[in-house]
Amino acid sequence: MVSDNGSGARPYGGVDAADRQASRRARLLEAGLDLLGADVPKIAEVTVRGICQQAGLTARYFYENFADKDEFISAVFDGVIGDLAAGTQSAMQSAPPGQQIRTAMATIVRTVAGDARIGRLLFGAHLSNAVVVRKRVESSALMAILSGQHAGSVLRIPDSDRIRCVGHFVVGGVAQAISAWLNGEVRSAPDRLVEQLTALLEKLGDPSLYRD
Template sequence: MFSNIVQWSTTCQDVVVSSSRVYGGVEAPDRQAERRNRLLDAGLDLLTSGPAPNLTVRGVCKHAGVVARYFYENFTDLDQLSAEVFDRAIGHVATTTQQAVDAAPLPEKTSAGIANLVRVIEGDPRIGTLMFGNNPANSVIAERRQAAWDMFAALSGQHMNKTYQATNDETLRAVSYYTVGGVGHTLAAWVSGQLKLPGTELVRVLTELLQPVRR
């Protein structure tokens, strides 16, 4: 499934720094970056807080401990916040998984990729809910998920073509979408608690299922 994972690219808007003065020894750009991270963390908390999260600018700012003008210093609206929360999360998944896959020998690359994905979710369950929760928090997250599945399906096809010399055609694309869908639904069941397996056992099961069947 994993072979050449390209880091999820994000396009961040240019922001205007309201003050260039130093407060408490901290430069203005550093203060703004810290506020931005707090807003993104608040967004992640609230987007994964329940089956139907009610995201508001006031709620995000209260959760982050900042005033509303700092929200608009960083984001145009809640849709942009939602998109950047998702992009940051999947960017972390993609980057760390690429590192794990690159470090593994060829026969163990699939296991390394799955193990890293499970490890990231165990380390921050919010990421698991954001990516695999049964109900996407809003339409932006739903669209971002679909784009992510398309990306991972393409990468799965590249992996099978490179590792197992599978023919790169529409049949391979079908298998790739089937693979990504199966893994995604399994992880969704695990994240929701419907599937009760230790992380290490989940990695073993998924790795075995993803091994090619020789005909």
């Protein structure tokens, strides 16, 4: 018998073992986004069996990719936030001068508006799973650092506590505003939300805010 995950595994249906494993992993991660990003997520009740049922795979293939449920949830979150960050950065780099902030906000808002699962996973107030909470804190800290670095680069000022403070303010404020928008506490069309967030963030471009 030839193992499906060994380097010597023969192609099956024209697809080699590595590609089959990658396909199964992608199906599991998509199932995780379905479960975590559901209208009323019941993550406390989610089991390996439930994840596999959602993905249409057996537990064997779950453990082929993940040690346990916490590692799986981390992978789902990391994949989503990684894709959003990469897409936002790419859009900003392609934006004309003076349009980077608007482009970043438009990318984020349109992404979460286009796939409600992503919005609920990253910004949903009702999702209190311990792993997701931890991953949100970790990603927010990283985004704050990157935001501060970007601001310092644009304004051509050295790193400082003021820059870092604004970085955390930006990330926390945008996340809270989007969360309120997703929950219906803020009722705006996506384009209107982008305009308002852009206007607020552009106010932070005043160099006097960073002088001691």
